[in-house]
Every structure is written in C-alpha cells, then in structure tokens.
Amino acid sequence: MIGSLDARLPDGPIENAWTDHKFDLRLVNPNNKRRFTVIVVGTGLAGASAAASLGELGYRVKAFTYHDSPRRAHSIAAQGGINAAKNYKNDGDSVYRLFYDTIKGGDYRSREANVYRLAETSLAIIDQCVAAGVPFAREYGGLLDNRSFGGAQVSRTFYARGQTGQQLLLGAYSALMRQVAAGTVALHTRAEMLDLVVAEDRAVGIATRDLLTGEISAHAGDAVILATGGYSNVYYLSTNAMMCNVTAAWRAHRRGALFANPCYTQIHPTCIPAGDDFQSKLTLMSESLRNDGRIWVPRALDDTRAPADIPEAARDYYLEERYAAFGNLVPRDVASRNAKTVVDAGRGVGPLRNGVYLDFSGVLERDGAEVVRAKYGNLFDMYQRITGEDPYRVPMRIYPAVHYTMGGLWVDYNLMSNVPGLFVAGEANFSDHGANRLGASALMQGLADGYFIVPYTVGDYLAGRLGKEGPGTDHPAFADTVSDVNERTARWPAARGSRTVDWFHRELGQIVWDHCGMSRNAAGLQKALSEIPALRQEFHADVCVPGSAATLNQSLEKAGRVDDFFELAELLARDALEREESCGGHFREEHQDAEGEARRDDERFTHVAAWEWAGPGAEPIRHREELTFSAVTPTTRSYK
Amino acid sequence: MSTTNNGALSVHLRVWRQDGPGDAGRFETYDVGDISSDASFLEMLDVLNERLTLEGREPITFESDCREGICGTCGLMINGRAHGPQKGTATCQLHMREFSDGDVITVEPWRAGSFEVIRDLAVDRTDLDRIIAAGGYISVNTGAAPDANLVPVPKEASESAFDAAACIGCGACVAACPNSAAQLFTAAKVQHLNLLPQGQPERWARTEAMVETMEQFFGSCTNHGECEEACPKEISIDFIAWTNRDYVRAKLKNRKLAGQV
Incomplete structure (x- = not known):
C-alpha cells in the first residue's frame, strides 16, 4: 500500500528552485557511470534525447523501440512548433510569462515548480537543437524566426515549416545514433516492452517481445526510463499513429506505479x-x-x-x-x-x-x-x-x-514514479500540463525531460545505488515476469472467435468517445463503466487472432494493446466520474455556469488524482497529491 | 487525376505473400468490393485484412504508422511504382480515388537486395540507420550548445538544408533505383548538415563516411534519376550532385587541415 504521496518539490522561491535542486542532486563520478545500465523505452523526443544524453555522460544505455528505426516515433508528426521564452521578438516574453501562460492554460491543475522548470529549460532546448542542425525557420538576417501560436499574445514559437516535430526528432535521433556508433547505447529495434520487472521494491528491468521472432526476453537495468507516449488511441480514432498504445505504461501501473489524472485528455478542434x-x-x-x-x-x-x-x-x-x-x-x-x-x-x-x-x-x-x-x-x-x-x-x-493526453504515470519532481528506479518522461508522465496543454508545449516538454531533467535526476538515484549491484536477469523476478508475459501472449493465437481485434477496438473507442469525450456527465460515465467491462469480457471470449506467436504477427500485437486499453478506459471513466468539476480538457456537464462555460471547483479538486492498481476486477484506490499555488493565484479562464 | 466522386469501387488485387525471409513467396489474388473512393489505399487493405481474418486466413502483413506521410514507415510497390501512382505522395496518403472501378492492382514489397523481405510486404531497412550512425549527426553533447542566435544561418542555406532534411527515410529511392542505391537518402542526410554552418567542422569526414557506408550496404549510383521521381517528399537529385562534389573534395583534401579553412 502506498503512503502519502511525496512529490519531493523543492522549497524556496520557484525562480531558483531547479538551480538549487540540481546542486542538491548527488553525482556519479565518471568512472562509476559505466557501471550502471539504464534502460530507455521509446525513442521519440523524450526517449531519444534521454538515451543520447545518458550515453554521452558515460552510462551504459539500452534503448528500445518497437519501430524498425528510432526515427519513426509519433513525435515526428507534430506540425506547429516548440515554445521557448527567448524573447527574441522583444515583445515582452520571459520565463515567468511562459510559466504563467502554461499554468493558467493548464487550468491550475499542475505543479508550479514543474511548470517553472519547464519554462526555464525551454531556453537551452532551442540552443541544443540549433547546434544539432535543426533547420528552424529564419529571417533574412540569418537569425531565428518566431511566430505566435495557439492564441499566445507573444511570438515565442520556433518552427520548421509545418514539420517541427519531424526536424526535432531527427535531431534527437541523430544524437542517439552518434551514441550507438560510439558504443554507449545498445539499440534494440522491433522490441516491444510488455512488462516491467520489479524486485526488492524497485524497477530492475523490463520484459520485451521481439516482434519478428516472438521471443520474450528479459533485460536488467539499474534504472528504467519509460518514454512511451500517450494513450489517445483508447478512443480508436485519434490523431495518434496507428501503433501508439498504453501497454508499457499500463503494465508499469499494474506493477505498482500510480496512474495520474487519466481523465485529462485533449481534443483538437481542427x-x-x-x-x-x-x-x-x-x-x-x-x-x-x-x-x-x-x-x-x-x-x-x-x-x-x-x-x-x-x-x-x-x-x-x-x-x-x-x-x-x-x-x-x-x-x-x-x-x-x-x-x-x-x-x-x-x-x-x-x-x-x-x-x-x-x-x-x-x-x-x-x-x-x-x-x-x-x-x-x-x-x-x-x-x-x-x-x-x-x-x-x-x-x-x-x-x-x-490529440494528446495530459494524464499519465505519476512522477515526483525528479520524474521518478512511486516505484523507485522507474522514471517516466514526455507524454507518458502526467507532470507539466495540468488539465490542458497549450499549443507548441508538447515538444518542449519531451525534450526538457529527455535532454535536461532525467540525465540529472537518474544520476541522483544511481548515486544511491553505488556499491549495491542490482539483481541480474538470474533473479527469479525476471523469470516470473517473462513467464507472465509468455502466458498472456500465448492466449491470443488460441483465440478463434468471430470478431477481429479492430472491431473490438472500434467499439471500445465509440464508448469512450461517447461518454468520456469532449463533455462528460455522471450518467454517461456510469454507463461507460458498465459497458467497458462487458465488452472486454466479450473480447476475451470472441476475438479472433490468426497466425502464430512465433512470427511477425500484427494482429497479436494489437490484441495485447487493445486488452490494456480496456483496463485504462475503465480507469479513465472512473477518474472522470470522481472529478466533479470542469477543468481544462475535462468538462462535466453538471459543472457549468448559466452560459455553458466550465466551472472549476478549487475547494474540492485542487489536487492530482493518482490511482493505484488493486488487482484485476478490484476497485482501484484513489490517492491525492494536493496542489498549492504561491506564485500565481488561480483565476477563471474567460474568452468572452 | 483527382475527382470528388464519393462512389464505391471494386478492385482486383495481386498481392505478394511471403511467409518469411526464407520463403520463395508468391502472388495471391483478392477481389475487394464496395470501397469508398474517399478511403485511403491502406484502409482498403485494412478492410481486406479484416475479411481474411474472419475467413480464418492470415491477414497481409504491411507496415504503416502515422498515416500522415511523415514517419516513413509505410512503403509499397503499387503497379511497379514506389508509393504508387500519385507523385509526391507516400503510400499512406494515397487514396482510392486515384483508381478506377475494376482496376487490377499489383502490390509488392520494396524490391532491393539490401531490403530483405521479412514477411509479405514488410522489409528490413536497418541499413539506412547504419548510414546515419556513420556520420549523420553534428557532434554536440547535450549542454554544450551556444546561444541559438550566436551563429546566423543565411535564409537560403537554411531553406536548402530543410529541403534535404524533409527526407522521411522510407526507402522509396532504394526501391526505385535499378542499382538499389541509397544515394538520394544519403545525399539528403549529408547535405542537410553540410549546408549549415553548424555542420562545417565535420563536413569532409561525414561525407566520406556516409557515402562509403552507403556503398558498403547498397548499390552504386549511376545517375538514373528514378529516386527523385519516386521520392514522396520530391527531394531533388541536385543533392546527389552536391554530395558527389563534397565527396571528391573530401578525398582530395588533407582533412586535418580542412577543418581550419
């Protein structure tokens, strides 16, 4: 059972919090770094930048992607741009203003210290990307161009035509491939993480499936970083790529990691x-x-x-x-x-x-x-x-x-989950966007986490592990986890029902969209909570998965992912039902003013809801992390 | 020719099926009816796959992910053309309105010696990553970067670098090339960095390493120009000419000095 949630937020004024905190973080000396193995799952913006940066520092890194190449993650599809408080336009921008806009945009449901750090880090991200050769838009004098984006009153968005995400990912990918060539990063492609290995109450490794041979194998690491993206595909139709899924995060949740604010999902209007x-x-x-x-x-x-x-x-x-x-x-x-x-x-x-x-x-x-x-x-x-x-x-x-999911695995200020040694970066965590994400902030957060936060905080955790060699893959926890995964995977080729995986995914998506979509109400959410488990039962009884588990089998891959989406969907509906207020992307019809505008309930809900897995079919446990505001005062958003 | 006809079509498919890298493979034929002309080509294959699944047969393995033409995962030979009949369009962005009712459509994987067929229409393109690992980067560690506006980049250079950087790494250039060369891919990656001031210190070493790694794993370029025709991002073969120039200079120069001039 989990005690009180400690986000380990730094004390003192937020302007110096990250600088002071970095000084307090323990260091690992260069000779000791090579004794530690860090597993990074996912090679999008957050994963690729984290793996490259940790490799440069001298850690032994194992990077995993289910794609054929680390350059294909869905970060690549982001169009608009990336925010940074450079104030190159001399229009009054500042770190504080970017912080303020982001915390207000998140409808006062995020942590001040995290958001301030994000705004602060935005400056170094642009420097890093330009040095790595990202071809941002430029003015005739050769300096960087900026535009206003998503209703911001200042021009702080850096962009590369309509392909900013692609160019940033190619930058992080090239840094990653440089480390692969240097031998600090071992790259595992077409390898999908299907479980987290926990031993001695710490994350000690992962179990993966080789998508070509079907082989399930175990990998040990002194720390595990999940950078596996968001869960928009629970709706079936979304702007996410076809393969985006929640499995890595969900499996970590089932192994003890808390899942925070799953009901905060973002719908994009155009x-x-x-x-x-x-x-x-x-x-x-x-x-x-x-x-x-x-x-x-x-x-x-x-x-x-x-x-x-x-x-x-x-x-x-x-x-x-x-x-x-x-x-x-x-x-x-x-x-x-x-x-x-x-x-x-x-x-x-x-x-x-x-x-x-x-x-x-x-x-x-x-x-x-x-x-x-x-x-x-x-x-x-x-x-x-x-x-x-x-x-x-x-x-x-x-x-x-x-389009985007603000919810995700709960992490503290160091981006570490409540499972020691398990870090979560990018869209997969819940940390910075509150109940609503501003335009051009997703790329910023992915790269902030990967380039500039996780490399420091993972070091602090590993410094505490010096001299205590973690369990290797001969520890029974690895064999147990691999056998769990084998058992789960083996059920699918035996399934010879009358419906396809996609059919069930579409049906599930329709339920989630109808009742947990752009607006929600108690009756609809309760309906979802009864329909989802019923459909899941039917899925197990009547799905058809052709082929074998020992070859490339896309139906089998999808079956496992959809199975996990069912459980997540239930949690999403439950979280939405419990949050009896309207905030950001979460609109409860019961909580609106006479003109139909959202009504927050700061008295009852100025907190993060972090859910603990209680076992299959059991009611999950809702923990709270209270949010306090000292730098800004929560106000009502009005656009009239 | 695009039309705005929303009517349904029926097409006859000849699809390459291959159980694994060692299997000889064969064409199988399928009739697919009642497909909206607004459906994408891959959605038409999705519909066929659902039908095959329910008939107790194995669906066709093909790869795709973003379905927005940017991730480079998809790639099919459609009627002998990489990514199909529509110019400047990745397979996932091809729509059925480009076809006519009753068409016979042949669908094959990328055909290239270095792209081993994994299963059906999926191939192994790992060798493209080897070219990047050989030098497709600027050596700057995280944290070592100067202020972003310290080095001005002429707009023209930035725009040209971007034209090259638009490459999605799909491998259509290799599939279209009679020699199975990856020259357009390599040239795009080399020139993206060589055109920028930030890419100058490693320019000659990068060019040499990437071109020679390409030659090691792929065929050689003999200027057919098929790659440019097939490229979904319409990347110009001018980049190949520039890369050839850089390669010759890299070979002639004393590279120890070159970094200083």
Whole structure:
C-alpha cells in the first residue's frame, strides 16, 4: 500500500528552485557511470534525447523501440512548433510569462515548480537543437524566426515549416545514433516492452517481445526510463499513429506505479472529419487555419444546400457570436465543445453530417488566392489529398479529434514514479500540463525531460545505488515476469472467435468517445463503466487472432494493446466520474455556469488524482497529491 | 487525376505473400468490393485484412504508422511504382480515388537486395540507420550548445538544408533505383548538415563516411534519376550532385587541415 504521496518539490522561491535542486542532486563520478545500465523505452523526443544524453555522460544505455528505426516515433508528426521564452521578438516574453501562460492554460491543475522548470529549460532546448542542425525557420538576417501560436499574445514559437516535430526528432535521433556508433547505447529495434520487472521494491528491468521472432526476453537495468507516449488511441480514432498504445505504461501501473489524472485528455478542434466507417485514424491540421478561416454551420436543421447556396442570414457563425473578444480563436477545448454542440443538434455538415465549415471565402476574396496559398498552401494541399475537395473553392470541413493526453504515470519532481528506479518522461508522465496543454508545449516538454531533467535526476538515484549491484536477469523476478508475459501472449493465437481485434477496438473507442469525450456527465460515465467491462469480457471470449506467436504477427500485437486499453478506459471513466468539476480538457456537464462555460471547483479538486492498481476486477484506490499555488493565484479562464 | 466522386469501387488485387525471409513467396489474388473512393489505399487493405481474418486466413502483413506521410514507415510497390501512382505522395496518403472501378492492382514489397523481405510486404531497412550512425549527426553533447542566435544561418542555406532534411527515410529511392542505391537518402542526410554552418567542422569526414557506408550496404549510383521521381517528399537529385562534389573534395583534401579553412 502506498503512503502519502511525496512529490519531493523543492522549497524556496520557484525562480531558483531547479538551480538549487540540481546542486542538491548527488553525482556519479565518471568512472562509476559505466557501471550502471539504464534502460530507455521509446525513442521519440523524450526517449531519444534521454538515451543520447545518458550515453554521452558515460552510462551504459539500452534503448528500445518497437519501430524498425528510432526515427519513426509519433513525435515526428507534430506540425506547429516548440515554445521557448527567448524573447527574441522583444515583445515582452520571459520565463515567468511562459510559466504563467502554461499554468493558467493548464487550468491550475499542475505543479508550479514543474511548470517553472519547464519554462526555464525551454531556453537551452532551442540552443541544443540549433547546434544539432535543426533547420528552424529564419529571417533574412540569418537569425531565428518566431511566430505566435495557439492564441499566445507573444511570438515565442520556433518552427520548421509545418514539420517541427519531424526536424526535432531527427535531431534527437541523430544524437542517439552518434551514441550507438560510439558504443554507449545498445539499440534494440522491433522490441516491444510488455512488462516491467520489479524486485526488492524497485524497477530492475523490463520484459520485451521481439516482434519478428516472438521471443520474450528479459533485460536488467539499474534504472528504467519509460518514454512511451500517450494513450489517445483508447478512443480508436485519434490523431495518434496507428501503433501508439498504453501497454508499457499500463503494465508499469499494474506493477505498482500510480496512474495520474487519466481523465485529462485533449481534443483538437481542427481535424478532418471521418470519411467512412473504415477510417483508420484522423488527421490534424494546424490550428493556425483559425487565424483566417471562419467557422459556421447552417442555422436550420437538415439544410443540405451546397455551402455557397446558403445565404449569410442562414449561417450560424457560432464562435463569433458567442465569444465576441476571441471569436474563432478561442482555446482548443472551447472551440471543440461548441462544434460538438452544433453537430449533436443535427446541424453538422458533410456527407456524414459530422463536421462544421471552416470557410476561407472571405480572405480569398479580400487577399486573393496567392496570399492564402503562401500562408496555408501545404495545409490546403493536404486537405485536398485526403478529402478530394478543393478548399480554395468549397469551405473545409473540420471536427475535433483526440490529440494528446495530459494524464499519465505519476512522477515526483525528479520524474521518478512511486516505484523507485522507474522514471517516466514526455507524454507518458502526467507532470507539466495540468488539465490542458497549450499549443507548441508538447515538444518542449519531451525534450526538457529527455535532454535536461532525467540525465540529472537518474544520476541522483544511481548515486544511491553505488556499491549495491542490482539483481541480474538470474533473479527469479525476471523469470516470473517473462513467464507472465509468455502466458498472456500465448492466449491470443488460441483465440478463434468471430470478431477481429479492430472491431473490438472500434467499439471500445465509440464508448469512450461517447461518454468520456469532449463533455462528460455522471450518467454517461456510469454507463461507460458498465459497458467497458462487458465488452472486454466479450473480447476475451470472441476475438479472433490468426497466425502464430512465433512470427511477425500484427494482429497479436494489437490484441495485447487493445486488452490494456480496456483496463485504462475503465480507469479513465472512473477518474472522470470522481472529478466533479470542469477543468481544462475535462468538462462535466453538471459543472457549468448559466452560459455553458466550465466551472472549476478549487475547494474540492485542487489536487492530482493518482490511482493505484488493486488487482484485476478490484476497485482501484484513489490517492491525492494536493496542489498549492504561491506564485500565481488561480483565476477563471474567460474568452468572452 | 483527382475527382470528388464519393462512389464505391471494386478492385482486383495481386498481392505478394511471403511467409518469411526464407520463403520463395508468391502472388495471391483478392477481389475487394464496395470501397469508398474517399478511403485511403491502406484502409482498403485494412478492410481486406479484416475479411481474411474472419475467413480464418492470415491477414497481409504491411507496415504503416502515422498515416500522415511523415514517419516513413509505410512503403509499397503499387503497379511497379514506389508509393504508387500519385507523385509526391507516400503510400499512406494515397487514396482510392486515384483508381478506377475494376482496376487490377499489383502490390509488392520494396524490391532491393539490401531490403530483405521479412514477411509479405514488410522489409528490413536497418541499413539506412547504419548510414546515419556513420556520420549523420553534428557532434554536440547535450549542454554544450551556444546561444541559438550566436551563429546566423543565411535564409537560403537554411531553406536548402530543410529541403534535404524533409527526407522521411522510407526507402522509396532504394526501391526505385535499378542499382538499389541509397544515394538520394544519403545525399539528403549529408547535405542537410553540410549546408549549415553548424555542420562545417565535420563536413569532409561525414561525407566520406556516409557515402562509403552507403556503398558498403547498397548499390552504386549511376545517375538514373528514378529516386527523385519516386521520392514522396520530391527531394531533388541536385543533392546527389552536391554530395558527389563534397565527396571528391573530401578525398582530395588533407582533412586535418580542412577543418581550419
């Protein structure tokens, strides 16, 4: 059982907290570093940067990815940019302002000290990336360009065309490959972590499945870092890549790591709506489109006229009408909820009536197609490629989609979970975004964790392990874990039911989307809590997984991941039910004001909910970490 | 030619099936009907795979992940063309509206000596990572970087470096090349760094190491230009010319001095 949650937050003013804390962290001398093995799971921004940095320091690193190459993680798909408080634009930005914006954007549900450190670290990230050859956008004088992003009032976003995530990941990947060549990092590709090995109450290794041969093997390490991303694919349709999953984090949870705030999920308002029932994933388009596009739906139900034939008076520009100050630029959660309201009311557009218009006719008429092409050409081409419609002639159709998950494994200030030796970095942890993440902050957090936080804090943990050699793979805990994994994996090829894994995943996603999506209520969440275990039971009884466990078998891989999504989905619904307030991405219909705006309950819910696994079928235990605010005062977000 | 037709199509597929690296492999044929022209090519294969699964047959193994054309995981030979008929488009971004009702479509894995077939349409592209490990980086340890604006980068250099850096590492250039050379991949990676001021100290050593590692694992470039045609990011073969120039200079120069000039 877990006692009180100690986040090990530093004392004193937040401006010096990280500097002071770094001084307090213990060091491992260079000769001793090579005695320690650090396991890093995942090679996205957080994992690749952590593995490379730890290798440079002299640790023996084992890096694991289920991809064929570490360059493919979904960090690569981030478009918009990365924030840093450089104030290169002389527009009044500062570390404090980035901190303030992030903590407010998170709806006062994150830790002040963590968020301040993130803002502080943003400066060094940009320096590091530029030195590594990331081709950020530049001005004619050769200096770095910045833009305003996601409604920020300062221009602090560094970007590389619409492919910032790709370029940052290639930078971290190249640093990683340099260490692979130097022999400090042993790279394991096509190896999926299926369990965490815990012995002597510490994380001591992992069990992986070789995706080509099916072999389950054990790997020992003095510390384990999970950088395995978020869980948006619990909704089936999301902007995440096809393989993104929660298994590594979930298996760590089942081995004792607390899972924090699973109900904090982010819906992105500008995605391309699903085109048919076999849609496999959703594609996001940069929200910069809302700078010039006007969002509307027909006022009347069942108005099936072509958009151009609908006169102005019959159009409802609902964001402009409702939010005079911000209009189409209201934050992501507000824009998303309002789109849902009009579509649910039967006023959606498109063949499946599942979108709203994002109309560029005004700016096209005013500035001409060439100006629009210069600004948004790539995005318009992408839209046309996917939908077959020309947005220069007909309005785009957009709809919100799940995009990012703020919840994740609970970690302390050192990014260590409650299981000693288990560190969690990037989207996989819950640490910095509170109930809502600001645009261009995900890349910042992944790289902050990997380049500049974990390398110090892992050292502090390992310094305490000097002279106490961890158990090797001959410890019985490894054999036990491998045998658990073998047993779990072996059940799938025996499954010869009448439904595919994807069918169950789609059904699960629909339940989670309907009841734990953009807005939630107690009745819906209770319904989800009864439907999810029932469907899971059916999944076990009736799923069909062809092929063998001893070869590359994509159906089998998916079966294990979906199985874990079922359990996570239940926890997500339970967390959402218990959090009786609306904050950030979590909107409870019972908690809104007369105008339909979110109402936080600071008195009852200024805390992190960190859930403890209590065994299969047992009610998980909800722990609390109280949040205190000394630098900022929580206020109500208003965009009217 | 794009159309906005949302109608359904039926297509006849000839798909390469191979149980493992040692298996001889064969084509199998499948009819897939009632596919929306708005579906992507890979979603059409998803539909077929679900059907095969329920019929008690093994689904077709093919790789994809982001399905946004950026991660480089996907890659199929479609009717003999790497990534299929639409120029500048990765397989995952190809949609069925590019095909007509009744089409016969041949689907094969990347064909290249260095890309061993793992199973069906999935191949092993690990050798591309070896080229990066040989020198596709700037040697700067975490924490050692100066302020980002200390070194101005001319906008033109930055833009050209980006054009090269847009490579998604899918391997279409290798699959399209009659010699199975990875020259466009290598050149894109070399020039991304060689064009930037930050990449100058290691320019000659990098070029030599990466080009020679490419030659070790892949065929040699003889300027066919098929790679540029197949590249989903439309990366120019000008980068190959520049890399050849850098390679010759690297060979001629005394590299110990070169870092100082």
